[in-house]
Amino acid sequence: MAEAHQAVGFLPSLASDGEEVELSAPVWQEIYLSGLRSWKRHLLRFWNDFLTGVLPASPLSWLFLFSAIQLAWFLQLDPSLGLMEKIKELLPDWGGQHHGLRGVLAAALFASCLWGALIFTLHLALRLLLSYHGWLLEPHGAMSSPTKTWLALVRIFSGRHPMLFSYQRSLPRQPVPSVQDTVRKYLDSVRPILSDEDFNWTAVLAEEFLRLQASLLQGYLRLKSWWASNYVSDWWEEFVYLRSRNSLMVNSNYYMMAARAGNAVHALLLYRHRLNRQEIPPTLLMGTRPLCSAQYEKIFNTTRVPGVQKDYIRHLHDSRHVAVLHRGRFFRVGTHSRNGLLSPRALEQQFQRILDDPSPACPHEEHLAALTAAPRDMWAQVRRSLKTQAAEALETVEGAAFFVSLDSEPAGLPKEDPAASLDAYAHALLAGQGHDRWFDKSFTLIVFSDGKLGLSVEHSWADCPISGHMWEFTLATECFQLGYLADGHCKGHPDPMLPEPQRLQWDLPEHIHPSISLALRGAKTLSENIDCHILPFSHFGKSFIKRCHLSSDSFIQMALQLAHFRDPQCLALFRVAVDKHQALLKTAMSGQGVDRHLFALYIVSRFLHLQSPFLAQVHAEQWLLSTSQVPVQQAHLFDVHNHPDYVSSGGGFGPADDHGYGVSYIFLGNDMITFHISSKKSSTKTDSRRLGRHIEDALLDIASLFQEGHHLKRQFRGLGEEVSGHRCGFVCSQTGDSETPTTSTDF
Template identity: 90%
Template sequence: MAEAHQAVGFRPSLTSDAGEMELSAPMLQEIYLSGLRSWKRHLSRFWNDFLTGVFPASPLSWLFLFSAIQLAWFLQLDPSLGLMEKIKELLPDWGGQHHRLRGVLAAALFASCLWGALIFTLHVALRLLLSYHGWLLQPHGAMSSRTKTWLALVRIFSGRHPMLFSYQRSLPRQPVPSVQDTVRKYLESVRPVLSDEDFDWTAALAREFLRLQASLLQWYLQLKSWWASNYVSDWWEEFVYLRSRNSLMVNSNYYMMAARAGNAVHALLLYRHRLNRQEILPTLLMGMRPLCSAQYEKIFNTTRIPGVHKDHIRHLRDSRHVAVFHRGRFFRVGTHSQSGLLSPRALEQQFQRILDDPSPACPHEEHLAALTAAPRDMWAQVRRSLKTQAQEALEAVEGAAFFVSLDSEPAGLTREDPAASLDAYAHALLAGRGHDRWFDKSFSLIVFSNGKLGLSVEHSWADCPISGHMWEFTLATECFQLGYSADGHCKGHPDPSLPQPQRLHWDLPDKIHLSISLALRGAKTLSGNIDCHVFPFSHFGKSFIKRCHLSSDSFIQMALQLAYFRDPQCLALFRLAVDKHQALLKAAMSGQGVDRHLFALYIVSQFLHLQSPFLDQVRSEQWQLATSQIPVQQIHLFDVHSYPDYVSSGGGFGPADDHGYGVSYIFMGDDVITFHISSKKSSTRTDSHRLGQHIEDALLDVAALFQEGQRRKRRGLAEEGSEHSRDSLPCHTRGSRAPTTATNF
């Protein structure tokens, strides 16, 4: 979800106005702090690192090695070549009766050193192997002998049963691209959208930047890349997200769709249990290269705490309750008993108790959560008073595993008006009513009155594939494993011994009443300004795109560009554009992208008080079309043909620019693509429904190009006497709306 525009307003608080050496001190301090944060994260995961850091071996391998050494010693063989005898000499002399114990200790120490050296060697070898990116450059469907050898070695050194964080110590450092290559790629990317005069001016700024400032800024990034584990990720989190003073609603949250409450909460907590035990398999890029799993750590028990100048992420090791909002009231619901995690039926019972509670909301309590949608500096100041007056209630919400909103209104797909109902559903998940979501929480589970479900996710702690992976597991577990009884309840029996959910009481001082009213007014304005549109495109899907021998993601991205500009393209140009998009995508996947590098260079320039017209020009660009694919990562959990009603429709996010669009899409099986489009109603240039129609037209236009190319190819082959089966898109009327599938979201 594109949010780099939030870094535009960044200005670091530097006080020094002296010479260059003094100005560099804050930059060196920031590099030092980045490395310190990186090492702290490693130390905080020490126990997990011990369990997974021995990967691809295991603790049992140490025992096997120690036993082998003891056996060799018993057979009067010395595999240590005399080292164990020297170790014995260094150990204290406890008398003759302990001579045998000294031998065992010496063997254990030698085995530990040898085992550690072997593990270190394996990690270094795996890190070197994972630094190879040649496999990304292979043509689609082809693999060179060099890449096959590399893949075989990776599989050998990766072990048999990797856990979620097993690869973390073996992942290579994020490389800092060549600044010359980055500038060249940037100019190449903007050339098609700039006039000759504007491009010449931008190119001149780039040349001046390379001549005057680039080498110094690049040197600091190189230094940071060696000291910290990633030269850009912590700055991206801080300056793009945590230093943004804008409302989190629409600007930083995104939504995901699906369908129920007791089972869903139980399934989410089962996922947390698997996460804590690292039973989730690490993600492999294209099935070969492991990706970093660090973002999984903050899915649960996490809250974004507002600050006057910047926010910070607060993550707890554990939480045994969820915070629940219903009809303006807040509750604390325990998720565990002495025997462990509550059953789905027991959780359902607790939620039903809240629904049946007739007590009204206290004055201003109903709209209290609107403060989390307010500008961050305002919310930070109000929160100080709230923490003093209502610390217990605030801690119950911020310390919860996640937030649950029991909405009083229905939502979701209706057969009577599928298009409008999906649009309203998306809007309810993205913005709600402005005061019924705690936008600071890592995610909120929203349960509508008709049993439909959805997620509202705060973006700063992780990217969409992380929450998407959790949501896929939740849907599959809730639907196919937990299930429901014949009368519609969760399976199992209620537990009448459970205490009632705890009603949270807020002692709200008079001075924050006005702040709540202002926050609510701003949230309603922002919510009312968002135009959401969701539509399933069912004329064709991934299977047709594969038959065109193109990347499905690149195909959609080019169609989105065509929809935005409505410039008809010929087939040859379309293939060139798809190939170019694939090349840029692979460059970004291998750490050679443009945007993050330019962003980091800009941050360094601001710390050094170096003004660069080129970097100022780069960071001032408008994000008029922000796009993202919602990946389906656990296909084995769903049979989209047998159970089409249980497939997630993906999710969406707000536009990155006041006059732009936010577009996400998800491939639902092989034959449907669902698009989520958002824009601002206040803009006279945008209309979500209009862009939706253009997307459909563009997809059909592009498909027609390939159909025509296939027909020409078949005619040519037929003239040579060859027979080929017809392979074309199902016939649909041009410009007609795609029929909406009866999906139970």
């Protein structure tokens, strides 16, 4: 999604003032530092696991093992085969009067060693099991006997109640794909969009790369993969995100939407409490295969701090306040009292005090947040002055659990023109007015004057499924657990003893005033140029696609390609395209994708100062169609069919190219799909609403190819319209038009 734009700007991000910035550090040093960061995370997580008891075997299992050994010893049995006697000999004598204590200590030490060995064996077995990817290659809906056996073994070795980070030390390392396979897959993906001449030239460059440079670059990646837990993730974070000097607004931040507001802050803090206690279950594919949970660590108390050449992520262990912006004024609102987390009614009381505060914003304070939407090097320089002149206020904002923007404008869904209102709603969440969001924070909770709310999320710390998981919990909790009184207030009673929210004081030096004005003009220009459109597609949804025996995600991806290109094709080719997309998806899920591998090879070449025309061409490509699905991960929280008004409408992001589209979609229940479409108004080649109409046509065209979908076009497009599907077309790979490729990216 938003990372598509950052990846497109990857090459410019390595340049400053028009000159290439050389990566002068030795590649050995970079690999060494990557490993240190990886092992540091492992050690911190191990200590946290030890403190919270998050292990495949709980601390109670140690007590059970120790008791069993003591019982055997009492029955004059020696399960240690003489080892405990040797341990007793090594313990201090203490004058011979504590002979029984020495026996207990020996048993405890032996039990601890045996317990640790069992846990290590369990970890090793689970890691070997999770390295199996054969289940990904099986036909949709089918499961072989080896896969069934694998599923059973994973369940056995996973324990009964795994917590959020239980699997982290058992997850296999990210594999480094074969460089020959990666180049072959890349050539396959670009073949449909290149002329014969261009493709032959690309193939020549690829062959030259394989012959001269590939083995050297691949060797460094393999070394890094053994030393660090992931050969690409830290470089992806640094070079795609943190080194980007572009504005975070639209380019990196994305938005999430909802239909209700109220107890959201309390619900978010409840989620943080569960997160800190690791009470959130890990995400499991097929209910068994765990996904990495590392990105959950930085949801809260996190800020992306600007730097002159690259940013860095600052994450605090805890924070007991939120930063609030209303009518250009900043406030600190504490989230806890001596009795713990503030109640929803107490938080409501604090926000109402801010809304009732008549004091005006100080000069230039109203537009101060526009600096977070400015180019990163400019914001980094201004921030140095703020850190000197307004250190306390800056620390309050950057050290907050998250940022809250109380907008003075409504964002409702009036009956007169609900479509236009939804589009305006999306635009307000993605860009706002350019000065009413603190884009550096991990996320900003936006509450409109009519009670509607949404999220603006900074992308570098995690992908969308992480923030989406939090948002699903927030909506379900505030609606179905916290609730409201009959008069509309949060449940509970105000607390008259609570101190007033603290108004932040910014001592803004005069020399930064022009920078604030310049940042505001740039943010407004960027905001006014983004064209957002939301398409609620209710003609059919997941259930219809499943009846066609197709992957729902692949079905939508092909429909998006059709909407973008409108080539005439047929059902047979459509099934080929769906199968190809599903195969590519499974390949990427098993760590054998193309783009991350080529990216890492390019980074190594830059460290070694090797010029590779092939890798340079790969990373110079543009993406005209950037797409992503927002997953619904916690359907068990409430009944979607009986409470459709409580469902999040998903979220969206900006286009990856000046003449391209950004398209996000979410399956709402079984009979609804919502699309979020963005483009730039400055482009003469794109129009978000036009693409929305094409997406609707494409979905109905494809549906009409199947027997169950013959009636859909007649029903929604009129009986006179041709339903034979002769207009149906698509591209049978992750590709684009005749000039530039497109890509499908994950949030």
